[in-house]
Amino acid sequence: MKDGRFTKVTSSHWGAFEVEVEGDTIVATRPFAPDPSPSAIPQILPQAVHHRSRIARPSIRRAWLDSRDRSGRGDGDYVELPWDEALDIAAAEIDRIRKTHGNEAIFGGSYGWSSAGRFHHAQSQVHRFLNAAGGYVASFGSYSTGCAQAIMPHVFGKEFLAFLYEHQDSYQTIHDNTETLVMFGGINPKNSQVSMGGVSEHVTGPWFERFHSKGIFCLNVSPQRVDAPPGCDWLAVRPASDTALMLALAHVLETEGLTDRAFLDRCTVGYERFRPYLLGERDGTPKSPDWAAPLCGVEAETIRALARRMASTRTLITVAWSLQRGEHGEQPYWMASVLAAMLGQIGLPGGGVGFGYGAIGGIGKSFRGMRGMTFSQLSNPVKTVIPVARIGDMLRNPGQPYDFNGRRGPYPDIRLIYWAGGNPFHHHQDLNRLHEAWAKPETIIVNEPWWTPTAKRADIVFPATTPYEREDIGRSPLDDYLFHMPRLIPPVGEARDDYAIFAGLAERMGIGETYTEGRTVDDWLPRLYAEYRSNAAEQGIDLPDYEGLKEQNWLKLPIAADDSRRSLFRPFRDDPESAPLGTPSGRIEIFSERIAGFGYDDCPGHPVWLAPQEWLGTATAAAPLHMVSPQPSDKLHSQLEAALADVEGARPEKLVIHPRDAATRGIATGDLLRVFNARGAARARAVVSEDIREGVVALPTGAWFGDPGGNIDPHGNPNVLTMDVGTSRLGQGCSAHTALVEVAREEP
Template sequence: MRTQVTSSHWGAFEVDVEDGRIIATRPFAEDPHPSAIPAILPEAVHHRSRIARPSVRRGWLKSRDRGGRGSDDFVDLPWDEALDIAADELDRVRKTHGNEAIFGGSYGWGSAGRFHHAQSQAHRFLNKIGGYVASFGSYSTGCAQAIMPHVLGGPFLKFLYEHQDGWETICEHTETLVMFGGINPKNAQVSMGGVTRHETAHWFDRFAEKGMRCINVSPQRTDAPEGCEWIPVTPGSDTALMLALAYVLETDGLTDRSFLDRCTVGFDRFRPYLMGQSDGAPKSPEWAAPLCGVDAQTIRALAHRMASTRTLITVAWSLQRAEHGEQPYWMSAVLAAMLGQVGLPGAGVGYGYGAIGGVGKSFKGLRGMTFSQGENPVQTVIPVARIGDMLRNPRQPYDFNGRREPYPDIKLIYWAGGNPFHHHQDLNALHDAWTRPQTIIVHDPWWTATAKRADIVFPATTPYERADIGRANLDDYMFHMPQLIPPVGEARDDYEIFAALAERLGHGEEFTEGRSSAEWIELLYEEFRGLAREEGVDVPDLDTLRERNWMRLPIAARGPNRTLLAPFREDPEAHPLQTPSGRIEIFSETIEGFGYADCPGHPVFLPPGEWRGTATGAAPLHLVSPQPGDKLHSQLESALADVAGARPESVIIHPADAAARAITTGDLVQVFNARGACRARAVLSEDILQGVVALPTGAWFGDPGDNIDPHGNPNVLTRDVGTSRLGQGCSAHSALVDVAPLND
């Protein structure tokens, strides 16, 4: 038996290997709060659901039939024959319809390794053969990525990852932490490229020792660590609550006029709406209370607390994963500006703390170790959450962030490194839309719902069957990720698959540049060493890193504050934001010019189409679908489904809602609405707002013909509508359902 350390999106861990199999994992010694996710890894890697060899769907192979996706059986083929078929099909589509008819999905967290990153591999391949239709944003932050550059300027993700206060700054300076949507250590288990030291829970212990007031504004108490104050709020109403807080600041003389005059534009255009002069509805606490479920006295007290102390407002990613998700993100920035604390250490507004483990960590950024994707000759890009609409409505116009363009007519989907039948909403509708393209090609280690709905399936290796370098800009550890076991079955690395296809299509040299994967890793690593040296960081050679297995880089950032809004606050003229005005845009002339009724020129409260305010007897409960605690998205789900009692997934329901339905903890129930139904296991809890149920994402979607999803996937219930014409993000948290006992 041999033991080595490797890395993953959920952190580093030790792996025991014997006779070509992973037999056990253990926590990494330097991780103070290691994730439990790796415990299931041995069963997942060697699970019976692994794809053993290249497979082509029988109906497609025989007659190019599209209707059997998800129900057909597959024909196993030798690698060369399957690659020939895929190459011929790619060539046919690009010659007959053009590369604008190819959609390169590849959205997902395939590996923490820098080279074997499925998205980069797929996009490089498609770019080299003429390009593809790409997607903008992510299901996690797509709406925010669209709205916040209009408000604060610059790419939202750069602000998120590089310019928000770190935990140390917050601990030192913040007196009141107001968390819209909470800050959940469960979600902070994971981070893009890995998070080696899980410290979110530790920082909340420090906050408690200091006496910081941490206020969780969320429908679930468990959305923040134990000991935080809880203000239960109706899902979809956060903007109404923020408006009421702003109303109190304005009417009680607590607005920082000096800051608004120096650092913002548009308050004069926003104030008539806030005060009710433009619509006859003052946004007072009394107005907000019935909408958000928070009494007027609590709202007033919170506003005064926020104005009299050093206050940081944080907003979870979940708030913009809802219809009109642009509004709470925009309004939170306006509320922070009215308090006048933007740019002060430990104050202002921040986004996504706790959403992943890297947010809140402060490191010197290092460049390099990125496999170049090249340039995409195809300019067409769609919002990632609009894939279903694109397939259903080819050539039909749609609006997005000021543009009005037709959806492309997609004939071929190429997907590697993700599972859209996890991420997307209204999966029954997506299943129907998935029959529209002529061909779907998928790389996957497991027979996921996406692989089952493909025409050509290539078995891909997992990160434990290949060597790589693990490093993330939000982490200060670096790993040589060794090949721990031989490829399972006939699995091949994505790089090998794409290299073979590129060669068949006459672009092999362009894709590989004559290098093997090992040679690429060595080249990228040496480039990284040189760039790190320019930053004063000494990185050992690759042989030394292999021998050490891992190292900690000396890149921890020091200093009390790293927000880009600090110099802006000090001198807005010398350090303007990248907005049209150079200021925080409370009112945006640009957005106003788009003419979108669902996202006007300043933040407003717009009730979702489905929320408790529109509840009916057929669907009286508001569904929220948080991230799972036992895995990342749907990864490793195959093995979890074998654990006794783990599936179907658990649905959290308030005891009063359960009693009205004769449901007790442990009962098998169905969660349903007009879009679909799924099984779940009821868990009663007073830590969730009455009238709300919570069903985590990640259970694998069932097979066609299932009248009820057997595993508990909430996305059979969620709505596939854009957040607005501006952001076109996903609206997963705007859904109504009912729950009933399931007698079978």
């Protein structure tokens, strides 16, 4: 530290970076030296941390404070109160709800992207507090992978995220063995800027440079060229048609004698139930390339050539998370697994099927697991769980029965929502309907650093610190770095960390000892680290003590793993009897008796082609374009949006449109646009490009949802246009990519 100015390294979900501080202000950031391809996201951090939209003091919506009015959420004014008074009011309200209506009337929001720190992890903090208070209604899955998390355990018998993080081939294995890489939905380095808990070395782009140098054939199967790195071939399919294309590839394998029947017989069950559907013996419609071509917008001969190539080379099929974020999203994931099984390469290095490469930066790396540094959430006495993407339905339909993954039950009657570490008015679908449903609960409490759209729709708002205003430890199981995350600046305004907020509430509710165990943050951090250090020592890894870690700031862990030991499928392939999968049959389930027994017509017992309600096959004159809503390139979800929106020309968000679609509408790059359908409208700025398929437009997520009352979202949030329907009764995931829209020029 010199003249009040110093630099430290810290970690975040988008990676490690250096932070330069002067006095009480973050003045600049710089890339983390070991990172070969650092993200540009931290550049906006100083402006975001010190932004005028920071919440200064505890605030309570005036109408709620005066009369418990619910109708003005989103457009009412707030009364700032001292911390003690605001905590008294919130604690009394939580107590009232749980004693009057029971803990099943409380919904605990948040599922985890707020901080890379292991202790100040908003999801753990809010859930621990609510569990100490008697429990809460929880959610299953995430908006990113909820559908896959439901379907894939039926197919492979393994929890989906554990499969992603622990058993998929690394980029090194792909480089050494794969000859053909077929990427449904692409592998986008833009998305791999981020990873839960941090990604210190961004390697997706550099690995593809090596793939191209070696001569691996990399095929991007997507409506956007930019969904894969430069140098990849591009097959510009229509959105939502991937399952049809996969079926056609499978049809070629079966009819041309390219199916590996020995592998199917030894390692799978149900192919004989699936084959008649594939060949059209039941419905009179063979799922041939000629059948698929008009659905996919891909020539039949192109499909045949690709199938033959896949059968004659070591082929890895990868599927992006985006494919299961659409109506019937279970089908492409299941069908990709069946296609890989028919090729017979599952369990071979660099062959088979993988999911989510490029979705987050940690997938494609291979590390030994290390236990420890988990702040316990305690146990939840309330057993009611809803699929995370069905929040709107839950609020609209208390008591109404719904189906989910083989069970049927009623939605709970939610009277209080406590949200910390998330922004549902970014990631939920059909935000205008969610805004209406948000008026149903009696009380909404939010911990948040900024006045986000969710904070503006809360009754009680507690200002929370950012990760740069508190001390923590950074460590991700998908990364091989360990960080001490120092407190770089004092809390902005009167912000407090989540632990202090919940400790204050818990003390008032008589559960302080249960929540804190009598410990402060300064007690918890060394305790969590000591457990982690002890577990590391058992694995032969010597770590400094906590004070040593603080002094060192960061270190690289010697935990690189031998990829051959990771695969779930290699021992299974060698001997399915002695290394069975966790499915009912112990094999890969091409046909699932369990799913068939659920009786869902929108997800039967084997993969099928099911057209969504909205796609180019159902386009109308009123809504002729299929809108996809990819992740943004300049931030993680909606984080840092307050500062980004200040950048000249950054808002409204940019919409990519094909030249022919633009020409018919008189649109040029830079034009102000109105994007609309029957659900809503958003403003956007045109980018005319041949890197998107004709008939498709792309509007990234992340712009903050505008204030209610207008007839158009001014910032360009695509979720005013998306459908709030489940993927199916099995997965009940979000269907963000199921949306038809129209686009028109708008006068400035």
